[in-house]
Amino acid sequence: MRISRLKFVVLIVMSLVGITASGMVFYIYDTLHQQLPMCTEPIKFLGAVIDCNTVLSSHYNTVFGINLDLLAIAYFFVNLGLVFAVAFGSNWLFGKALRILFVWRFLGLLIVPYLMTLEFVVLKAICVYCTIMHISILVDFVIVTYFLFWKDDTFLTVGEPSPESDVTSSGKGPT
Numbered sequence: 001m002r003i004s005r006l007k008f009v010v011l012i013v014m015s016l017v018g019i020t021a022s023g024m025v026f027y028i029y030d031t032l033h034q035q036l037p038m039c040t041e042p043i044k045f046l047g048a049v050i051d052c053n054t055v056l057s058s059h060y061n062t063v064f065g066i067n068l069d070l071l072a073i074a075y076f077f078v079n080l081g082l083v084f085a086v087a088f089g090s091n092w093l094f095g096k097a098l099r100i101l102f103v104w105r106f107l108g109l110l111i112v113p114y115l116m117t118l119e120f121v122v123l124k125a126i127c128v129y130c131t132i133m134h135i136s137i138l139v140d141f142v143i144v145t146y147f148l149f150w151k152d153d154t155f156l157t158v159g160e161p162s163p164e165s166d167v168t169s170s171g172k173g174p175t
Contacts, residue, residue, distance in 0.1 A: 001087050002094050007147065008087050014140040015079040021132040022072035029056055030067060038128050045126075054125035060118050068115075072133055075108055079140065102148050105141045112137055 001008060028034050029052070039052030055061070061068050082104060085097035112134045119126050 002089070003087050010143060011083045012080065014136050014143065015076045015083065018076035018133050018136040019073060021129045022069050022076065025056065025129045026067065026069040026073060030069060036129060048120065049125050050128060051125040052127040052129060054123055055119055055127035055130060058123055078104060098148055102144050105137070105144050108137045109141045
């Protein structure tokens with residue numbers, strides 16, 4: 001494994017949290033048409049209303065006819081695939097996957113302020129599950145940014161070659 005076990009687990013857990021939250025919304029709310037746990041009745045909290053139904057039933061919950069919960073599930077599954085490519089890929093794949101992971105998560109991060117504005121300003125309601133997904137995207141981005149830009153070798157496990165070494169000992173390119 002190219003990254004420490006702890007970092008691998010943290011990255012996997014963040015994606016699994018997002019998959020769980022978005023999967024619950026899609027399955028329970030969209031497929032079974034039932035109320036989500038923790039969202040049965042609107043609750044006033046610090047001047048806001050926690051009301052998943054208002055958020056999830058709004059026309060803002062779809063993009064080009066595709067449910068945002070399905071897009072979130074796909075987003076977090078792509079995260080998982082990229083984490084595995086970073087952890088177990090070759091030197092060449094490690095560098096590419098890590099950069100793609102950063103860009104992918106940056107795109108996710110760009111969407112969060114828009115979705116939060118819709119919740120707080122337009123709908124004046126907060127969805128607990130959406131907030132879990134937003135936090136997951138934010139924390140995930142911070143972690144990957146740290147991994148990508150922190151200039152030490154703690155990202156790699158002991159004994160692994162540096163991903164920047166694109167030339168093998170024979171002088172040829174990556175194998």
